[in-house]
Amino acid sequence: MASTSFMDLSRLQFATTAAFHMTFPALSVGLAFFLVICYACYCKTDNPVYLQMFRFWRKIFAVGFALGIVAGVVLTFELGLNWGRYARAVGPVLGPMICLEALTAFFLEAAFIGILLYGEGRVSRKVTMVSACMVALGALLSTAWILAANSWMQTPAGYQEVNGQFQVTSWYRAIFNPAFVWRFPHQVLAVLISAAWFIAAIGAYYLLKHRAAEFARKTMSIGLLSAALLLPVQLYVGDSTASYVSSVYQPAKVTAAEGNFTSGNTGWNVIVIPNQPQQRDEYTLSIPHAGSVFVFHNFSGATPVPGLDLFPKALQPPVWPTFYGFKIMIFAAWGMFSVAFIGLVMRLRRRLFTERWFLRLVLWTMPVGVFATIAGWVVSEVGRQPWVVNGKLLTAAAPSSLSTGELIATLAAFWVVYLGLFGAWVRHVAHEVRKGPDDLPMTSVDPTHDRPPVPSHEALSPVPVGSE
């Protein structure tokens, strides 16, 4: 067994690298689908504004996608680097799943992303279209395999234990384990919504700045409409994930997410200040009877929410991160749902593109979907503690024997490098957004002409819009 501080360093390092990694797939999976939509519209309508959107978002996508890949490679290695005992125990089960991810997703993405990003001019439109679809498909498959592997750690199934190693007895049951069935759609919706919100926010920025009008309107519409369509589904799927997976297989996670130390509260806690060593809440703010409604769907409001007293102290997940991770996710989802709904109503009343307060609201909440996704991962990973494989393998029995010194050194290096890269990425996106999309060859609205004028030679050359 490793000492606690030593293990905590490895956990902190994994949490850092995983959260950093997750930021990019949270956007690039959805952006891959958005590129498919833009290019499909372009092929169908020949309207250059869709090509304009495609090229602009491709630039944002390219760098985020690359960062997602390299940060993902870090995670695959860390499983063995920092968690040798875990790697030995679960290798026969999880190794093949990640192998499948590499074979079905990574190679597919890698082969077609080059064509998608740099193939224009070398290949026909049909090939570009197919490449965009393949990259999106690869992103989806990658999500599926990662969720299958992670869900197996939440609800292990289809295995037996031989000499301290997990050996699979049924691949079907191991891959389609109980958690996977709900968590996979939950995660796909989460990343699609995160990207849709990001896209809508950039559209709002151009509308506020009165630049690239048609580009901005289409971008905003597609982004907000996607979010409005997906969010209700997500609320249902998320609730089902909690009801059918967490409550059944990981009750301790649910109690930590609800933040009660006793099992008598029928209310729903909004704020708690937990004191886990003393096993009590220092402060709670809860909505009366709402816990019964939200957790058990019992509208009499009389069912009390189970508390952490049902579990021995040693088997409780840490309450702070689990509780607040859960609340951030929930409030972000409800918030986005409300805003998207208002946006939908405004779109139908043809006021969406001019209501500046609303555009500002969307712009300033740009990263909220990404926050919600990462908060959800905090709930799923911290809420599983003290287990790494739920109920079967303790996290304390998982780490490699490394020295504290090397762990501190690499952890510090990851912080420095990742903060630097994140800053550079934000600067890149801000730079591209300020520079704006390529100019359309002609202004689509010209009050002096019934029909758009024939473009002059100058109008064809790309002129940067706006100023830096």
Next chain:
Amino acid sequence: MVFFWMVVILASLLAYVLLDGYDLGIGTLSLFERDAATRRNMLDVVGNVWDGNESWLILLAMALWAAFPDAYATALPALYLPLVVMLFGLIFRGFAIEMALQRPGFDRVWGRLFGLGSLVTAFAQGVALGGLLSGITVVNQQFAGRTWDFLGHGYALLTGVATVLLYAWAGAAQLQVKLPADERARASRRLRLLTGPVVGVSAISAGLLPAASSAPLRLHGVDRWLPFGYGVLIAAGASFAAWQFAGRSPRHVSFYAAVAAQTFGLLALVSLYFPVLVPPSVTIYSAAAGRNTLVFLTAVIGILLPGTIAYALYSHWVFRGPVTTDPEADAPLPRHGAAALSTPN
């Protein structure tokens, strides 16, 4: 079955070394290239292949984890520092490539980082290899050595240098094919210049291996000395051919000769160690996952790998020939309805 998986792991390793080796080498060479236009072209050569090539590293790691979990769980903690440094190198390389490519012209900062990232990655991989070859202390199926054991009294530094040179050599051979005609001559000169050091440092590394390694290296038995002998001979011959054909037509020969040299060099190395996977004690038999896992993996790989190779080849075919400035990528947007005119071919 276990032997078959050893072959799969080695094939992934080989594919990774052959493919990512040349693009890491091109990155390293870009640090020594004075002409900005050539540096930009080097970046373009790597730009559309690097993540495909890097995928082989993931497949290698994950296939090792799946098929030989004990090897994965002992070798990685033992090589913690060089592998983390390699990861940092890979991060910088990947990010820098896309950042540089998304900007017009040659970006000095990101271009430099691309080169440095490649150099660091190559060196760290060589150090990790040296650490592995010189042996890892394993107790109870877990790494039980110390942090700096991988250095092996400096042996790992030597293999690090050897790997950097080898990759740069393969990179120069690839540049001979991929650069525009007027920029190839320098690549050919580099290729010729590097051949001597590559062969020399590799030979010294091989010569010191018995002293550095804690594993018993065996050459008794025809099944060992024969592949070893052929491996060394063919690798040496291929290196000579790469040197001989540098700057001559057909230009591909040098690159394929470099490929052959790396392949047979690896074969010679394996024939020394087989069946040891993590020297000195973990063998492919002691580290293998259960039969069920191996059968499943075999089915999966058998079905999926041909498709994988097919679209990787297609992607290389799209970007075949020397790099050129893309005719349409930077072109202005077409007018409404005019797109049919701009469709190539």
